[in-house]
Amino acid sequence: MLPGDIATTVVEAEKVISEVAATESVSADVRREAVKLDVAARHEPNLSEDGIPAEVLAKLLPGDEVVELEEPKVAGGLGYRFVKRVFDVCSCGIALIVLAIPMSIVAAKIKLESPGPVIYAQRRVGLNGREFNVYKFRSMYADAESRGAQWAVDRDPRVTPFGRWMRDRRVDEIPQFWNVIKGDMSLIGPRPERPVFCDAFEKCIRGWHYRTKVRPGLSGLAQVSGGYDLLPAEKVVFDLEYIRNRSLAMDWNLILRTLGVLGTGKGAK
Numbered sequence: 001m002l003p004g005d006i007a008t009t010v011v012e013a014e015k016v017i018s019e020v021a022a023t024e025s026v027s028a029d030v031r032r033e034a035v036k037l038d039v040a041a042r043h044e045p046n047l048s049e050d051g052i053p054a055e056v057l058a059k060l061l062p063g064d065e066v067v068e069l070e071e072p073k074v075a076g077g078l079g080y081r082f083v084k085r086v087f088d089v090c091s092c093g094i095a096l097i098v099l100a101i102p103m104s105i106v107a108a109k110i111k112l113e114s115p116g117p118v119i120y121a122q123r124r125v126g127l128n129g130r131e132f133n134v135y136k137f138r139s140m141y142a143d144a145e146s147r148g149a150q151w152a153v154d155r156d157p158r159v160t161p162f163g164r165w166m167r168d169r170r171v172d173e174i175p176q177f178w179n180v181i182k183g184d185m186s187l188i189g190p191r192p193e194r195p196v197f198c199d200a201f202e203k204c205i206r207g208w209h210y211r212t213k214v215r216p217g218l219s220g221l222a223q224v225s226g227g228y229d230l231l232p233a234e235k236v237v238f239d240l241e242y243i244r245n246r247s248l249a250m251d252w253n254l255i256l257r258t259l260g261v262l263g264t265g266k267g268a269k
Helices: 004-024 028-043 054-060 078-098 100-113 161-169 176-182 195-204 208-213 221-225 232-245 248-263
Strands: 119-125 131-137 186-188 217-219
Touching (some): 221 248
Parallel strands (some): 186 217
C-alpha cells in the first residue's frame, strides 16, 4: 500500500488527467501511436533538432486547446535536498562499481553485434532549463538513418537484437547513473525531455517548463503511476504533483515501485 500522502497525490493527479482526457477526447489508438512516437524519440540518436514532423506533433498534442498550468511551489527544504543528493551520489556510485563487469560485457556485446560507439549522448533539458548530455548504451545500428525506418513501427529494424533486449530490461539506461553522479539528474524526478520537444510542448502547454524547477530523474511519479498511454499534457500533471509534494518518503516509495515494474519487464520508459 502507498503511504497516505503519496496515494493522495496520485489520486489528485489522476483526477486532473481524467478531466484533460475527457476534454481532448483522445482515442486509444491515438494514445498508442503517441506512445510509440515518444519512445522512438527517446532512443533516436539522430533526430533533427530543427523541428518535429507535423504528424508527430499531431499525435503527441491532439486538439487545438492550449493548456495553462499553475506554477507549483517546490516542496523539500535544504535538509531534504542534501540527503537526496548524498543518496543519489552514493547509490549510483556503488551501482557503477557493482555493475562494472556486467557493463563491460554489455559494451563488448554491442561492439561485436554492430559497428559504432558503445555509448551515445542525447541533449536533454535539465534543472532550470540547462541543457546537458544524457548517456545511453547504443541500442540502434549506427547507420539507422540510412535504413529508412519509420518513426514508430513494431519490431523497429533500426534496433539491434541485443538492443531490443536492453530496452526491454532498461539496461540501455544504466550509463545515466553517471549523469546522476555529475548532478545532471537525480534518481527520482520528472524525466528529462529533448529540447526540440520542450519548445514544441511549451507552445500548447503553457508552463511545461515548470518541470525543470527540480532536477530530472531516472524515474518519476508519471512513469510508475501514469501507465504507458499518457500524453505530454497528462504527464506534466504528475510531474508537477511530484514537485509540489516531494519528500524522502515519496522518493523512496517511487524507487521501490520502479524496481517493482522493472522486475516485471514493463518498467517506465
